Amino acid sequence: MGYELELVIYPGCLASTELYACELSARRVLDALEVPYRDAEGLSCCGMPVKSMSTLAWLYLSARNLALAEEHGGDLLTLCSVCDFHISEARRVLKHSRELRAKVEELLDQEGLRYAGRARAVSMLAVLAEAAESGKLAESRGLSGLKVAAHYGCQTLRPSDMPRPDHPEAPGRLEAIVKALGGEPVDYPEKLSCCGGILVYTRREAALTLAGEKVAAAQERGADLIVTPCPHCMKMLDQSQKAAAGVVGKPLSTPVLYATQLVGLALGLSEEELGLDLNSSPVEKVLERLG
Amino acid sequence: MALVDLLTLAEEKPELKSKVYRELLELGLSTPDYCYLCGRCSGGCTSMRLLELKPHEIAALARDGFIEELVGSEIIWACAQCLQCRERCPQGVSPVDIILKLRSIAVSRGAELPEELSKMMMSILDTGLIQEPREVVGRSGRKYTREALRLPPAPRPKDMAAFSEALMSTLEVVLGGV
Ligand code: SF4
Numbered sequence: 408m409g410y411e412l413e414l415v416i417y418p419g420c421l422a423s424t425e426l427y428a429c430e431l432s433a434r435r436v437l438d439a440l441e442v443p444y445r446d447a448e449g450l451s452c453c454g455m456p457v458k459s460m461s462t463l464a465w466l467y468l469s470a471r472n473l474a475l476a477e478e479h480g481g482d483l484l485t486l487c488s489v490c491d492f493h494i495s496e497a498r499r500v501l502k503h504s505r506e507l508r509a510k511v512e513e514l515l516d517q518e519g520l521r522y523a524g525r526a527r528a529v530s531m532l533a534v535l536a537e538a539a540e541s542g543k544l545a546e547s548r549g550l551s552g553l554k555v556a557a558h559y560g561c562q563t564l565r566p567s568d569m570p571r572p573d574h575p576e577a578p579g580r581l582e583a584i585v586k587a588l589g590g591e592p593v594d595y596p597e598k599l600s601c602c603g604g605i606l607v608y609t610r611r612e613a614a615l616t617l618a619g620e621k622v623a624a625a626q627e628r629g630a631d632l633i634v635t636p637c638p639h640c641m642k643m644l645d646q647s648q649k650a651a652a653g654v655v656g657k658p659l660s661t662p663v664l665y666a667t668q669l670v671g672l673a674l675g676l677s678e679e680e681l682g683l684d685l686n687s688s689p690v691e692k693v694l695e696r697l698g
Numbered sequence: 699m700a701l702v703d704l705l706t707l708a709e710e711k712p713e714l715k716s717k718v719y720r721e722l723l724e725l726g727l728s729t730p731d732y733c734y735l736c737g738r739c740s741g742g743c744t745s746m747r748l749l750e751l752k753p754h755e756i757a758a759l760a761r762d763g764f765i766e767e768l769v770g771s772e773i774i775w776a777c778a779q780c781l782q783c784r785e786r787c788p789q790g791v792s793p794v795d796i797i798l799k800l801r802s803i804a805v806s807r808g809a810e811l812p813e814e815l816s817k818m819m820m821s822i823l824d825t826g827l828i829q830e831p832r833e834v835v836g837r838s839g840r841k842y843t844r845e846a847l848r849l850p851p852a853p854r855p856k857d858m859a860a861f862s863e864a865l866m867s868t869l870e871v872v873l874g875g876v
Pocket residue numbers: 739742743744745746751753776777778779780781782783784793794797
């Protein structure tokens with residue numbers, strides 16, 4: 408099992424402030440799968456945006472979220488791969504460096520928080536994969552053979568010198584989920600390439616090129632849709648698909664779904680419960696196919 | 699100016715180099731001394747093709763002490779943080795982490811922070827999140843907020859003042875623009 412303790416849901420900044428469909432569908436799917444989780448007060452950003460300025464700022468932000476999960480005796484259930492990586496990496500560093508840990512503990516103390524190093528980040532991808540592996544997805548109404556291209560996202564898979572939810576070069580858990588739901592995984596050589604989700608903050612045009620090339624690659628191989636477990640990837644492949652099409656000069660119109668939106672559809676949850684109106688890509692194509 | 703051009707004006711700075719080395723070791727990563735220029739990192743680099751970022755060159759320049767020149771170069775902001783270089787390096791060197799260290803030195807010396815990162819940092823200091831929850835528009839034209847979707851209120855540090863103060867202290871060099 409990937410998680411032993413109670414799960415504290417950690418949507419992360421993007422899902423909390425903008426990509427609401429990720430959080431909404433995650434909550435509804437967790438309910439449907441009867442995976443218990445709870446909310447914790449006081450959570451914040453994982454620190455990704457400040458890592459370019461200060462290691463300590465990032466470590467403090469990641470550690471305070473872990474400390475809050477510990478208050479509830481739980482692990483952090485991350486809905487975002489960027490958060491999952493940054494929090495897991497912080498946990499690794501705080502184990503490695505006594506000096507950094509002492510500095511972080513001092514900062515946490517100002518807020519009345521304590522970090523014991525018990526809580527971990529557990530990704531939504533791992534939770535869904537375990538549901539698939541234990542046969543929990545088998546009774547779903549299914550994806551009726553829809554061709555699904557998996558986009559894992561860089562920070563979901565790398566680096567393998569620390570715990571990640573899937574294999575860095577040959578991942579297969581998204582495909583296993585798709586198969587369990589009665590869909591057909593589509594392979595494409597660019598599967599592991601980057602969508603530009605973080606690059607977009609410093610080099611927008613290049614990031615949109617990456618996103619556009621990625622969607623085009625899946626589209627050219629006949630994918631009915633792309634699925635991703637990361638809101639940053641959603642922001643690029645779904646929300647920015649039109650802009651990316653303009654940059655790469657290709658007509659892109661491939662539906663992109665967040666992992667729990669896809670699972671929820673197969674489980675028969677409603678469009679409202681999954682926030683499907685909030686996707687920018689043409690998800691109605693998927694709905695038509697599913698009838 | 700290209701990185702190689704900068705090198706003609708270059709001069710080694712041992713103190714800066716040892717600061718970067720010390721900080722990489724604190725993160726449990728190999729120092730650039732372990733780099734033998736195999737080029738595997740650049741072979742997988744997302745930003746190499748589009749933006750001419752060459753992580754092996756960054757590692758080699760850091761090893762040779764040209765920190766000043768790297769810090770002054772725009773190329774350090776071209777990294778996509780895709781982590782391929784860290785994954786591929788047979789020596790445990792992590793060019794992406796070298797790049798992040800170089801960025802923080804650049805910023806501490808008054809280099810202008812990319813606008814998006816700066817906005818997110820200010821918002822985190824104020825609210826704990828990269829931005830305030832936004833009203834978003836669906837494909838149907840309908841508008842949505844967290845409340846309308848019956849999501850619980852967005853998370854927020856309980857003691858905002860203590861949070862901001864603690865975070866501020868870690869960003870002093872940046873905000874002070876030293
Ligand atoms: S993390 Fe940055 S330097 Fe490393 S491979 Fe990716 S884009 Fe290149």
